[in-house]
Amino acid sequence: MSLEQAPLPLGPSSWAIDAGPDPLAARQGLIGAPLARRDGPAKVTGEARYASEVRLDGMLYGALAFSTIPRGRIVAMDTSSAERAAGVALVMTHHNAPRLHSTVELGTAERAAAADELPVMQDDRIRWNGQPIAIVLAESQEQADHAASLIDATYQPEPAITRFDQARADARPPALYQGDPLRQTIGDPWTALAESPHTVDAVYTTPRHHHNAIEPHAVTLAWDGDELTVHDCPQAVTHLAWSLAQVFGIRQDQVHISAPYVGGGFGGKMLWQHQILAAAAARLSGRPVRVVLSREGVYRVVGGRTSTEQRVAIGAEDDGTFTSLVHTGVVATSRHNNVPEPFIKPARCLYATRNATFEVKRADLDMLANTFMRAPGEAVGTFALESAVDELADRMGVDPIELRLCNEPAVDPSSGKPFSARHLIEAYRAGAERFGWEARSPRPRARRDGEWLIGLGCATATYPYNRFPGGAARITINRNGDATVEVAAHEMGMGTGTVQSQVAAERLGLPVEKIIFVLGDSSLPGVVLAGGSQQTAAIGGAITAAHRELVGELLKLINCDSPLAGLHPDEVGTIPGGLGRLDDPSRSESYTAILAAAGVDTISAEATAPEGMEQLEWSMHSYGAQFCEVRVSVITGEIRVSRFLGSFDCGRIINARTAASQLRGGIVMGLGLALMEETQVDGRSGRIMNPSLADYHVPAHADVPDIEVMWTDIPDPHTPLGAHGVGEIGITGTAAAVANAVYNAIGVRVRDPPITPDKLLRHSPGR
Amino acid sequence: MRRFDYARAEDVADAVRYGTRRDALYLGGGTNLVDLMRETVAQPAALVDVTRLASTIEGTETGGLRIGAAARNSLVAEHPAVRQRYPALARAILAGASAQIRNMATVGGNLLQRTRCAYFYDVEGSRCNRRSPGQGCDAIEGLNRGHAVLGTSSSCIATHPSDMCVALAALDAVVHLAHEDGERSLPLTALHRVPGDRPDIETVLRPGELVTGVELPRLPLAARSTYRKVRDRASYAFALVSVAAAVEVEAGIVQDVRLALGGVGTTPWRARHAEETLRGQAVGEPAFRRAAQAELAAAVPRAHNGFKVELAVRTVIGVLNELTREEA
Amino acid sequence: MVVNGRPVRLPEDPRVSLLDLLREHLGLTGTKKGCAQGACGACTVLVDGARILSCLALAVQYSGRSVLTIEGLAEDGQMGPVQRAFVDHDGFQCGYCTPGQICSAIGMATEIERGAPSHVTADLTGTVEASAAEIRERMSGNLCRCGAHNGIIAAIQAACGAGP
Numbered sequence A: 001m002s003l004e005q006a007p008l009p010l011g012p013s014s015w016a017i018d019a020g021p022d023p024l025a026a027r028q029g030l031i032g033a034p035l036a037r038r039d040g041p042a043k044v045t046g047e048a049r050y051a052s053e054v055r056l057d058g059m060l061y062g063a064l065a066f067s068t069i070p071r072g073r074i075v076a077m078d079t080s081s082a083e084r085a086a087g088v089a090l091v092m093t094h095h096n097a098p099r100l101h102s103t104v105e106l107g108t109a110e111r112a113a114a115a116d117e118l119p120v121m122q123d124d125r126i127r128w129n130g131q132p133i134a135i136v137l138a139e140s141q142e143q144a145d146h147a148a149s150l151i152d153a154t155y156q157p158e159p160a161i162t163r164f165d166q167a168r169a170d171a172r173p174p175a176l177y178q179g180d181p182l183r184q185t186i187g188d189p190w191t192a193l194a195e196s197p198h199t200v201d202a203v204y205t206t207p208r209h210h211h212n213a214i215e216p217h218a219v220t221l222a223w224d225g226d227e228l229t230v231h232d233c234p235q236a237v238t239h240l241a242w243s244l245a246q247v248f249g250i251r252q253d254q255v256h257i258s259a260p261y262v263g264g265g266f267g268g269k270m271l272w273q274h275q276i277l278a279a280a281a282a283r284l285s286g287r288p289v290r291v292v293l294s295r296e297g298v299y300r301v302v303g304g305r306t307s308t309e310q311r312v313a314i315g316a317e318d319d320g321t322f323t324s325l326v327h328t329g330v331v332a333t334s335r336h337n338n339v340p341e342p343f344i345k346p347a348r349c350l351y352a353t354r355n356a357t358f359e360v361k362r363a364d365l366d367m368l369a370n371t372f373m374r375a376p377g378e379a380v381g382t383f384a385l386e387s388a389v390d391e392l393a394d395r396m397g398v399d400p401i402e403l404r405l406c407n408e409p410a411v412d413p414s415s416g417k418p419f420s421a422r423h424l425i426e427a428y429r430a431g432a433e434r435f436g437w438e439a440r441s442p443r444p445r446a447r448r449d450g451e452w453l454i455g456l457g458c459a460t461a462t463y464p465y466n467r468f469p470g471g472a473a474r475i476t477i478n479r480n481g482d483a484t485v486e487v488a489a490h491e492m493g494m495g496t497g498t499v500q501s502q503v504a505a506e507r508l509g510l511p512v513e514k515i516i517f518v519l520g521d522s523s524l525p526g527v528v529l530a531g532g533s534q535q536t537a538a539i540g541g542a543i544t545a546a547h548r549e550l551v552g553e554l555l556k557l558i559n560c561d562s563p564l565a566g567l568h569p570d571e572v573g574t575i576p577g578g579l580g581r582l583d584d585p586s587r588s589e590s591y592t593a594i595l596a597a598a599g600v601d602t603i604s605a606e607a608t609a610p611e612g613m614e615q616l617e618w619s620m621h622s623y624g625a626q627f628c629e630v631r632v633s634v635i636t637g638e639i640r641v642s643r644f645l646g647s648f649d650c651g652r653i654i655n656a657r658t659a660a661s662q663l664r665g666g667i668v669m670g671l672g673l674a675l676m677e678e679t680q681v682d683g684r685s686g687r688i689m690n691p692s693l694a695d696y697h698v699p700a701h702a703d704v705p706d707i708e709v710m711w712t713d714i715p716d717p718h719t720p721l722g723a724h725g726v727g728e729i730g731i732t733g734t735a736a737a738v739a740n741a742v743y744n745a746i747g748v749r750v751r752d753p754p755i756t757p758d759k760l761l762r763h764s765p766g767r
Numbered sequence B: 001m002r003r004f005d006y007a008r009a010e011d012v013a014d015a016v017r018y019g020t021r022r023d024a025l026y027l028g029g030g031t032n033l034v035d036l037m038r039e040t041v042a043q044p045a046a047l048v049d050v051t052r053l054a055s056t057i058e059g060t061e062t063g064g065l066r067i068g069a070a071a072r073n074s075l076v077a078e079h080p081a082v083r084q085r086y087p088a089l090a091r092a093i094l095a096g097a098s099a100q101i102r103n104m105a106t107v108g109g110n111l112l113q114r115t116r117c118a119y120f121y122d123v124e125g126s127r128c129n130r131r132s133p134g135q136g137c138d139a140i141e142g143l144n145r146g147h148a149v150l151g152t153s154s155s156c157i158a159t160h161p162s163d164m165c166v167a168l169a170a171l172d173a174v175v176h177l178a179h180e181d182g183e184r185s186l187p188l189t190a191l192h193r194v195p196g197d198r199p200d201i202e203t204v205l206r207p208g209e210l211v212t213g214v215e216l217p218r219l220p221l222a223a224r225s226t227y228r229k230v231r232d233r234a235s236y237a238f239a240l241v242s243v244a245a246a247v248e249v250e251a252g253i254v255q256d257v258r259l260a261l262g263g264v265g266t267t268p269w270r271a272r273h274a275e276e277t278l279r280g281q282a283v284g285e286p287a288f289r290r291a292a293q294a295e296l297a298a299a300v301p302r303a304h305n306g307f308k309v310e311l312a313v314r315t316v317i318g319v320l321n322e323l324t325r326e327e328a
Numbered sequence C: 001m002v003v004n005g006r007p008v009r010l011p012e013d014p015r016v017s018l019l020d021l022l023r024e025h026l027g028l029t030g031t032k033k034g035c036a037q038g039a040c041g042a043c044t045v046l047v048d049g050a051r052i053l054s055c056l057a058l059a060v061q062y063s064g065r066s067v068l069t070i071e072g073l074a075e076d077g078q079m080g081p082v083q084r085a086f087v088d089h090d091g092f093q094c095g096y097c098t099p100g101q102i103c104s105a106i107g108m109a110t111e112i113e114r115g116a117p118s119h120v121t122a123d124l125t126g127t128v129e130a131s132a133a134e135i136r137e138r139m140s141g142n143l144c145r146c147g148a149h150n151g152i153i154a155a156i157q158a159a160c161g162a163g164p
Helices: A040-044 A080-084 A141-149 A164-168 A189-195 A237-248 A273-285 A295-301 A345-350 A378-396 A400-405 A424-435 A496-508 A535-557 A591-598 A656-675 A734-746 A757-761 B012-019 B033-038 B073-078 B080-085 B087-094 B099-104 B107-111 B164-170 B220-224 B272-278 B285-296 B307-323 C018-025 C081-088 C098-113 C132-138 C149-159
Strands: A060-066 A072-078 A088-092 A132-138 A152-157 A183-186 A198-206 A218-224 A227-231 A255-258 A289-292 A308-316 A322-334 A356-365 A447-449 A452-464 A472-478 A483-486 A515-518 A572-575 A578-581 A588-590 A602-608 A621-633 A639-649 A707-711 B005-008 B024-027 B046-049 B057-059 B065-068 B174-179 B182-187 B210-216 B225-230 B241-250 B253-262 C044-047 C050-053 C066-068
Touching: A040 C081, A040 C098, A060 A141, A060 A273, A060 A295, A072 A132, A080 A088, A080 A141, A088 A141, A088 A273, A132 A141, A132 A273, A141 C018, A164 A322, A164 A356, A189 A308, A189 A322, A189 A356, A198 A378, A218 A273, A227 A237, A227 A273, A237 A255, A237 A273, A273 A289, A273 A295, A308 A378, A322 A378, A345 A356, A345 A378, A345 A452, A378 A400, A378 A452, A378 A656, A378 A734, A400 A424, A400 A452, A424 A452, A424 A621, A424 A639, A424 A707, A452 A639, A452 A734, A472 A496, A472 A535, A472 A591, A483 A496, A496 A515, A496 A535, A496 A572, A535 A578, A535 A591, A535 A602, A578 A591, A588 A591, A591 A602, A621 A734, A639 A656, A639 A734, A656 A707, A656 A734, A656 C149, A757 B307, B012 B024, B012 B046, B012 B174, B012 B210, B057 B080, B065 B080, B073 B080, B073 B087, B073 B099, B073 B107, B080 B087, B080 B220, B087 B164, B087 B220, B087 B225, B087 B241, B099 C050, B099 C098, B107 B164, B107 B210, B164 B225, B164 B241, B164 B253, B220 B225, B220 B241, B220 B253, B225 B307, B241 B307, B253 B272, B253 B285, B253 B307, B272 B285, B285 B307, C044 C098, C050 C098, C081 C098, C081 C149, C098 C132, C098 C149, C132 C149
Parallel strands: A060 A289, A227 A255, A322 A356, A483 A515, A639 A707, B005 B046, B024 B046
Antiparallel strands: A060 A132, A072 A152, A088 A132, A183 A356, A198 A308, A218 A227, A218 A289, A308 A322, A447 A452, A452 A621, A472 A483, A472 A602, A572 A578, A578 A588, A621 A639, B057 B065, B065 B210, B174 B182, B174 B210, B225 B241, B241 B253, C044 C050, C044 C066
16 A cells, blocks of 8 residues: 555445445555465475374374265175274274264355265165265275275165266256246247247257366364364365264364365365264274375265256347347256256346246256356356357357347346446457457368468356355454454465455555465354355455454544544544544554554454345346467367467456466366366266376366466456456356367367367368 | 285396296386276285386397386487487377376386276276176276277277387387296287287286387388377377377388377287288378278277277378378 | 485385375375376476376385475575476465476476477477477476466476576
């Protein structure tokens, strides 16, 4: 914060319709500055300690055994060899597991964190292929792994639905998903479609995906009486504490979750069976336990993004105006949870249309619960929608950007709400210019370099702004002028501690070096999910609220001869190192002076952010324009992405460096979705057959070109800091941009990613 | 992983003495065997570490090159003689796995690496004749996009995963073996067995027989050889199809040719039908196509791997075009 | 075996991987376990200067060898040049693949220095340049799921003094 700036007024006390913009949103200085990660040195020296790296005295190592059938009963289990094996302390199965309460499914209670509500090793039933049937504890990991391999189960299989085409026949509307029936019809889309001079109507499918954080799920835990201490790597420390407390019938405050570092999450690091089994086995054995899932174990125990089959139909007038938009389809789900991949979300906000229908149906399989994965709904929904828009543009012979922009809505087309901030046109224009879009030939196979055809494609990105209830923070200022900010938030690569230190520093008028930001612990304030791209706004709102509270406390502390005496918090603002009168900045006091005068060492305030009322008033989304250049071999059908650019409209950027990395990271995962990622399930058995990083391909360095990212940096006037989260939008639109570029290159439209050489070969002449 | 005894061999005699022990296996860099042991696919009672045996790369009296079995893959690819005289071998090695793995893996170990068939690896949950003879094969009617189309049988369609072996097969490499009963040599192409009804017997090696080295003969046309690998990821992935080739052309006519395929066979696949078809033909795409099709005529595609036939034909044509560009 | 300059005892159980020796026996948890299958590169360490995957290495095989891990890279308590470059170029996000990326980059630099070719080297008998394409191919054995690839390549180019 520079000295010449006027005092910064406090942030709004509410985010409802009459609240003004956050004064911080317009501030120059630390906001937007590309600060290096504050935890960088710890991460590059190996000092950062992850969940599997905490050593507890007397600790045992756990290993899991998994079912090999999708549905049925365990009729016999021979654990004798395992029990006799060297170093084994415990073999736990449904026969001897302690009785546990049910888990609570994510979304059904404020702090619920479980993927489903199935009993955990409480009975002889098998509900998916890969379900844990036993946990072995031993003195070393080698001993535990070996013993687990000796467990022999005999099953009585029962008929199971393990193929999508079986389940599809009985597809049905889902239960409400986050309060939404996932179906809506506006006007008369079918008549309008039939009467449209230009149409596209196609079916797109996407396979299952896995998060594949490089850190496998790991937990190190210990009981002390009824107190449970858990070193874990979750995206929701408070949710996890509450949820484990439910399972073990204890209070939330008896469970302590510590997770200062999370080695990647992407939606996958919530409550799954392994934490419960580790805690139950620790209770039975009376010793601390560490369970690190093998990579195969991650696939068997932790669900991923499910598969979808989406129909997109668009009708358009000669001038490109959409007359009808249909986005419907079926997603695979498990029998035992409710995460129907909501692929219709982008279509509901992106295009102006008077006639539309949107619907997601679920088809239940006997499979592991699927779950949220980076941009659930949008990642695969934009693939189908934005491919279809490109197909329509191609048929109509119009530029796909112009086709999109002539359908920009004035208000949200499905809710009728005004947009809080929408600058997609600016993002497209800036991105197109920077990328050199004008060089694109509308005709496929027009550019060639030796055996490589070159194509350009674009697609729209979108992801909602979210701010869930429960964001809370505690700010403590010391006599020496340091401030400690505490939030039960998460660092899994987003740069949370760095970004929010900038926010707190600017809010408090302190150098960022004076901010100590503490996160990753369930004993801290707040219920802050690291999901839905909401942490930035949720923590930002919490700091705003706690700061307001803190200023109130400071003003109470000052004595009557202070220049700030008798003032209300809204009459003061932040100046470097303290507070000043808004109407007369020369009248001010430093924090240290206030504390010294009052004779106190510290002052602390904690507050919960006001409810996310802004989301009721406005349609709130981030947007982006994704541009891709690919090279496709006419001989082999191999695809190489040679250039990529993402131009984003996602509010004010807090840290240009970490935001760029988040956006790029999403794009890289989108490249994976486009070109290589697929969880392969053998339809006969419901068994995942590529449970490894050798067989489930994620992009390697050689697959990732230079990715340029840019942003409008226009603050959203209705959000804390004017910011939106940026963790998920990068993956949206990316796969469609790749598919559209592939079509532009070689003239083959692939509607079923991953776009692998074999799919191009079928339709390509080979020269 | 089952507990095992570990012994380090100081010389070949030492190794084969240990190696004939029941359930003993030779251990090279461990990049495949340690993984297989962790997955319980392999459960040796003893490992004989042969990484400290001969790893030298040196010229032979007949103008070839002899490579010790303990030579690390990366050092073979890096060796000036290999880069100059047998570039297909250097390229094949460099197309495989990752730099770290190539730094660990030995030549002997690479020859004996085992299939990456997912059903072969899934000890608990899947049937596999290669792992457990007579059990059945879940790949034939299962997910078989990565599986072989040549040299398959009704018991096994597992692909041989090596890149290096494909180049060695093309370049007429000879494998030197040692056993308690003495030494012998085999063409690389005679080392691996097609599965037939005994897919569990993967090579012609006798129990306890040790690979001590690989010899490349003098082969002038190999100086203009190459290796092309097609895969789903730009790096660090197994081949969908790969081609090792060397061609000698005079006056637009193919005088001599070496061709081998990877990713399509149950063994490193020397394409002799294609070679025979090509010899004496005029350089050009029609002849290349006929040759490739002659080799692939015997292909038996399954539900998901039919594309490999066309992909292999195209890749052969592409590689031969590249090698003969100046002569055409 | 010597680890970061200190002699260490080999484990009694031959099943113990070099990775587990480091993490579980020696408390050197900077080296990461991502897959234990040789498929991700997070466990990369340097043995006598060469980068290898410690998850596929049985510790007993490495007696007499010198192992360098991420903990051994600091110079006088300060981050080494590659480490510093990773911070400067945001060459990581969650940080879990990072020690492996860094050790791999150091091993790669020596490979390029001695002229070892790679899959993307056009002329096998020519000189090798540390271009972005070369570094990408050579670093492909180190997966990153956060998508920090651009930052990693930039950091390596900066630390190795290579041009773009």
